[in-house]
Amino acid sequence: MSAEPQPARRPGGRTRLISKRLWAATLEILAEKGVDGLQYEDLAARAQVARATVYRRWPNRGDLFRDILARFAEAFVPLHDSGDIHDDLVAFVYAFAEASATPEGRAVLQILMRKADESDGLREVALELLERRTDDLQRRLDAAAALGQLPAVDARFVNMMLAGPVQWFLVRRTRPFTRDDADKVVGVVLAGLRHGDAV
Template identity: 35%
Template sequence: MTEEEPDPTPAPEPIRRRPGGRAARVRQAVLTAALDLLAEEGIARLTIAGVAARAGVNETTVYRRWGNREKLVLDAMLTGSNAGIPVPDTGAVRTDLAAFARALADYLATPAGRSVAQAASLSSDDPALAEAWQTFWQARLDQAGAIVTRAVERGELPPDTDAALALELLCAPIQTRCLLGHRPIEPDLPDRLATLVLDGLRARS
């Protein structure tokens, strides 16, 4: 090859890393294992060792990322409920509330959903576990509170509407029926609850 001829050797292509990668796969495997074991055995019997074995990772990997069982359970519950109960944005508060209630009913009809609801409804003498439950419920209320915030901004609800109370009124009947199992969740229940909650909130204005 003379000095005038170009080098025929192609330049190496830049390394392309897949988004997420191994860390994301490990996290998903561990959280899935935690939810599965929570559904099968309950919170009392769930251990880091059991989750690690189910996920196919070392215990040290779990401890390094989550630190303790309570933080792992909290992350699993939040991740599962966020995916199973997305916060809708339909453009109207009534359809938002009905869609949220319907997603909650569908999620609680699954083994994972029932186990999360049962675990989060239990009182605990363990301060760390009790704090995890409180953090879980507050995080969910904060996320779903966007439904009420948007409704207030659109003028659909009074400015002083208590978002947490509104969501508790919407969700409590569904959670009660799921946990106690004394009555079925009828297909039209989410729409009926949304109407009742809105009637109560608007009656104050």
């Protein structure tokens, strides 16, 4: 009598489960204690894995935070080109607000505020991430300028004008930043760019 066929195992099922637990525990700790409060012993205990598992995945905290930065970049809503610069910037600003309010986003902001002479290189990685986003924004602004929707403008300046109000909301935390807020911010910035000197 032949043995009944066994159901096929899904490859990587346990690995995916461990990854999920590790990532959930990482975000919990970041939300509670911030970047400096994240310790591998606590992470392993919360994820219910051995410390060796954590070290195997991220040999040091720098590797873990680089992973956070990479995931933040992936989760960040891309800057679309619908042909309407106002709508595209509203979506961009609102996505930035939503992402910045997450544990990953708060961790990224903490990393950006690290001293320039920190030896782990995390601040440089975060700045590189911002530069890539700025390059995306510059291409979108250039496309709008080519259509006569805006004068030629510098994306770094525009990004500061757009991000500043979002960060003010995040610091105050009196209420969530809404899409209507994003619409108002973009409206004011675009009006200034159109009626002022090109930046």
